[in-house]
Amino acid sequence: MFQLFLMYFVFLDLSSWLKLYGYDISNMIGSSYTRNQLHQPSAKVSSPQLTPQFNVVSGLQCIVEKEMSLFGEFGFIPEPLLKMETQTRNLLPRVAFQRSIFGEGVLVSRSNEGLALISVVDGDNSVVQDVVMSVFNGSYFLDLHFEQHDKDLFYFVKDNALKQNDDMEELKRLGGMFNVTTHETTDGKELRLLSPEALISIRYGTDPQQERHRLLKHAHKRAVERAWESERSLVSAGSKGARAEWNAEEREELVNRGRVDGYEGQDVHDVSGRRPQLADDPGNIRFHKTPNRKKRNRRTHYKRTAAKDE
Structure with a gap:
């Protein structure tokens, strides 16, 4: 009974009880907020507590305390005191919010040799996935990516000029997903796939380095x-x-x-x-x-x- 009374007498605050279980609040992130929120009653009231105290604090200490208080914030933009600024509104919906060029479940990558590798995920977009794999898989995917008239430009090359007719028949299966046009120049033949987001060029019968x-x-x-x-x-x-x-x-x-x-x-x-x-x-x-x-x-x-x- 005496030991229980002694333990109750020693561990009067939350910090002391947590130290008993191995937790040190002073070493935790956000401990300053916890310390300010705890109610610590005092057994006696002294005269200095009844009058305001004006201590001399350096400006450097104020800056340090202010910066330390911001470590617990999730954002890097400080909240305005009078109104909500426009740059703090709806940041999440505008981050990388753009649909894929070939739809969902299609990934186009480039190998070390410069060839296009098409990876698909089984889903409802099976027709588009089949067409993209048939047309682009194994072609040369050039490491050039430009932007013109708010559209991304991508370039593919096929050394076999006879593949153009077969690719044209495959692309017809996409319906109105792309506006497909044929172009013939002195350098070779070209198919252009136009969508609201991108312009894809496929050149036939030419060398990838020359293109x-x-x-x-x-x-x-x-x-x-x-x-x-x-x-x-x-x-x-x-x-x-x-x-x-x-x-x-x-x-x-x-x-x-x-x-x-x-x-x-x-x-x-x-x-x-x-x-x-x-x-x-x-x-x-x-x-x-x-x-x-x-x-x-x-x-x-x-x-x-x-x-x-x-």
Whole structure:
């Protein structure tokens, strides 16, 4: 009886009882919230408790206590004190919310040799899965992924040109899922599958490396055109430009014509190797003078100097 009374006398608060069972609240995350929520009655009231106390606290300590109090929050955006901000509303439904291009249960991957591997999960989408496996499985899946007119662009290559008719018959089974069109060029034949989310190109009778080089060339051309438009807008707004150092004459020519003769757009980072996704990015373009432009500038400078001497 004396031991029970002694134990009751020693362990008066929750922290002491939890330590008896091996739990230390002071080492747990969120212990500061638990400590503040516990009611700790006092047996006596002293006079300092009846009057407010104003202690001197450093600003650094206030910052530390505020940051420590945020560790228990689930989000990284602090809650506003007056109203709910728009960036804190409905964040979850907008995260990666986009339907698959070929529907549910179809996974398209690329092997080390560059071949397309189609993996399917048995379900209600059996017709689409069968068509996708028949058309795309074993073809060359190029490592190029661009975006144009808010659509993702994907490229596949088949070296056998006779497969186009068979693939066209298979794609007809999809109904209105894709708008399939046929295109013939000097480089070969092409099927284009257009959907609200993506544009898929299948080239027939061509080499995958040659097709990759052709696509990078066209993507670089688009990037240069967009870079000229961006540079013209910057100079028209009074800026010096971001992709070259223009003089007064060149700035005037850029604003009037949209480009400057003697300059060509070059890639900042190499896109043929590890960074092919930057091929159509205007931010990867910088304008440099061509050798003909430099020679013309030297001739113009020589003529102006000779005219001054006369």
